[in-house]
Amino acid sequence: xxxxxxxxxxxxxxxxxxxxxxxxxxxxxxxxxxxxxxxxxxxxxxxxxxxxxxxxxxxxxxxxxxxxxxxxxxxxxxxxxxxxxxxxxxxxxxxxxxxxxxxxxxxxxxxxxxxxxxxxxxxxxxxxxxxxxxxxxxxxxxxxxxxxxxxxxxxxxxxxxxxxxxxxxxxxxxxxxxxxxxxxxxxxxxxxxxxxxxxxxxxxxxxxxxxxxxxxxxxxxxxxx
Numbered sequence: 001x002x003x004x005x006x007x008x009x010x011x012x013x014x015x016x017x018x019x020x021x022x023x024x025x026x027x028x029x030x031x032x033x034x035x036x037x038x039x040x041x042x043x044x045x046x047x048x049x050x051x052x053x054x055x056x057x058x059x060x061x062x063x064x065x066x067x068x069x070x071x072x073x074x075x076x077x078x079x080x081x082x083x084x085x086x087x088x089x090x091x092x093x094x095x096x097x098x099x100x101x102x103x104x105x106x107x108x109x110x111x112x113x114x115x116x117x118x119x120x121x122x123x124x125x126x127x128x129x130x131x132x133x134x135x136x137x138x139x140x141x142x143x144x145x146x147x148x149x150x151x152x153x154x155x156x157x158x159x160x161x162x163x164x165x166x167x168x169x170x171x172x173x174x175x176x177x178x179x180x181x182x183x184x185x186x187x188x189x190x191x192x193x194x195x196x197x198x199x200x201x202x203x204x205x206x207x208x209x210x211x212x213x214x215x216x217x218x219x220x221x222x223x224x225x
Contacts, residue, residue, distance in 0.1 A: 063127030
């Protein structure tokens with residue numbers, strides 16, 4: 001195990017974080033394989049288990065920064081249109097349209113739909129609310145993001161599509177799971193191996209979108225035009 005010498009001005013917590021980074025095989029692998037973050041392997045592992053990227057043609061990446069998930073999409077589905085959004089700046093990725101704005105802003109969903117130019121096969125959300133250390137508050141803030149992502153997914157997904165979102169320990173609450181099951185054929189929770197054991201994060205994976213009235217209405221208008 002690599003140890004980090006205590007440096008002037010460096011706190012004990014930052015020293016522990018640096019040691020963890022230096023000794024994390026996923027961090028080392030990300031550098032070797034030119035991924036922007038170890039988070040890329042979470043999506044790779046979820047894809048291995050659920051086949052999320054098989055045949056996708058349009059993908060939305062909510063909380064794209066620093067861009068690891070969109071890198072995975074581009075490598076596994078190079079033909080796919082990819083649109084991402086994040087409040088933080090994200091360096092350009094070839095073949096990816098990136099919007100720098102808060103997804104929770106009122107105009108964000110419409111900007112994403114316009115950039116996508118059609119229906120999506122997959123909506124990914126690795127968004128995380130800033131934690132305050134109070135478990136119930138952190139859970140509620142995270143669930144608000146998951147619910148907002150679900151509302152957006154219902155608007156843009158084509159039938160058969162999927163929605164993947166980060167949740168905290170315990171997963172999505174029963175009311176949200178019920179909402180997901182109304183809209184998707186299968187709803188499962190997963191903690192990919194790349195997610196650190198001491199992390200509270202899990203992912204909810206909803207597949208087989210049943211379609212929405214908005215989608216079928218658009219389809220009817222296209223048929224009539």
